[in-house]
Amino acid sequence: MTGTALDAVDRLALRLLDDKEGLVILGLCGAQGSGKSMLAGALEARMTRRGIATAILSIDDLYLTRAERALLARTVHPLLRTRGVPGTHDIALGMAVLDDLAAGHPARLPRFDKAVDDRLPEDAWPIAPAGLRLLILEGWCVGARPQPAAALDAPVNALERDEDGDGRWRHFANVALAGDYQALFGRIDGLALLAAPGFDVVQRWRTQQEGDLRADGSAVMNPDQIARFIQHYERLTRHILREMPARADLVVQLDARRGVTAVQAKAG
Template structure:
């Protein structure tokens, strides 16, 4: 992780020196379990130790509440009840947070409780203005696919529950719309490139095990967490766009860190 931090910090400082825009927004993209949060937290600690004011914003914390997603599922497509893809985030909230972090005063950063599958009641307050925003997420900075790429399903989820392609077209349209306004705020983009989509299941299982340990330590029941089988089904929601990102983003990201199965930079 130290080598990764060194390379990302060097990119950030060089890019910040080339522009007066503040806050400087560094996007960090990577598949589920690739280490985005660890990298962001480690980088934030370094920058704050150097006297910079830093905020960490996760795309996951912008998920629509369960009630909002259920409404969208009724009105648009049933698969939108499940969090994950573009169309299941509050993009306007993300833009408002970035605007707030550029001004003096306290800014509430949303937090999403994945165990409860809804937004946490208490946000985290950060005093603005900040120098740097570390904006991390599994599809941060992603571009939409060509319409022709949507024709064929990529997995059983799409074949069984999206036979007419309505869900994936909606997701792609959302990504092409307001999400590009949000991602347009990114000043530099770092990608943690998994060796392939197949490893994502194992990484996501590790995440869920970590969540269960945290919940036990806090005295919370763990019956809301997912089994390995449930995770295998859940990541199918992410598969199409994850594969697309792995194919197209390395050629345009400001820094791509290629990872092996143990998340070591290769």
Template sequence: MSKGPHAAAEAGFPDAFVARCLDDALAHGARVYGISGLQGSGKSTLAAQLARLAGECGIRAVVLSLDDAYLDHDERARLARDVHPLLATRGPPGTHDMALATRTLDALRAGEPVALPRFDKLADSKRPGSEWPRADNVELVLFEGWFLGAPPEPDAALADPVNALERDEDPDGRWRRWCNDALARDYPALWRRIDRLLFLQGPGFDIVPRWRWQQEQSLQAGHPDRKAMTRAQVERFVQFFERTSRQAMRTLPGMADTVAPLDGERRPL
């Protein structure tokens, strides 16, 4: 296998690892199998591989991403105006349409027909509802997201900034406290809909800028006529996720049902 920077991302996870993950979901009767992990850790790749393998086994499976429940640009602009300017940027707790996410998961768990939301990251808005794929009689939902299952931080942990973004653009801590409050208030109900949680444990947050840049390059390659982020923009963007990512790395190894350590090329260890 090639050991270049895109090797694991392009090749996906080893078949044996994917099979073990599917066995884990089926052995515990999971209707909703959660996949959590750092940005760029391969969650969507693994979810797609699991869906294909499930289909080969005669199991009706669909993939749902927390990213597809982002609030639209205009909705976040209102939050930026009314609460804090940093809320214009999608991603952190509080920038998701929680009603849409929970309603979709509930319908899928019940085997009811439902349209699966899709978010256009380059356009920074939900795709038109007419483009949302339909699902019915689903037996397994592969639900992935970068902070699935993460709990809020204690108030005392919010006092000091974790990076330059927080230091320079959130000096009084108002943005990070608002996001942490949203994580405590709005997300536990969604986490409870996950029957079993897999945590892809990356080697540390320092790998995220490289992983996220690889994602952006792939996104741009798939849509050469549209503008993706530059490397400098990615470096700033990942700082929005650092605090909650570090909280997830501290807590999820002891909370997730299954933990899969990864190396810097996303290979299971």
């Protein structure tokens, strides 16, 4: 990822800040391993140097607890034990955080520990200050819209074919995305997409992420586990790559090495 992406997202953020008083929410969407978390951190640092109070909230930090997902697995579908698809996030928690920040109050920002697959205790959450001006809401499905029901009929991979033969899991996720998720995403003032060249690179990117975790001493998945895990994300990631570029405020096209090949911004 080059400075080109940072400069482009920075320009969008500054325009949004000029256009609106109070809290501005910048949505940053990108497939697993696309570099969105690194980009969000770089933007936060740049804004902070300017004296603009900025914080980051990842939609991954809104995942339901392990116990809550285990309940969904028992009562709705076994695949919901795995974090990922819409329906495995605590959207009410996210909305409450946005409400506090929009009111000018300080707010604790949830944090999820992927190494233990569970949410950290509240006393470990960082606190965003009162009067926050910019919140970067980043994540793999931020700003996503649901698919037409007919698009759910055919499985997109072996996971859906073998473990969701009747489509209950993918229909549950799609209904969830059409519901409260749209209220959350409706709070976004501007949406930027880091567009992968295709879903086929996501497994490679995710494998690189796991290598970074291994270097840090964290628990990691092996290649077979990674291949299965990313299938949970495949349907919606492919849908995002087809549908979102036409409406996002900024699209940063990436190549397989995460190099920027094009930047397309809507006129402000």
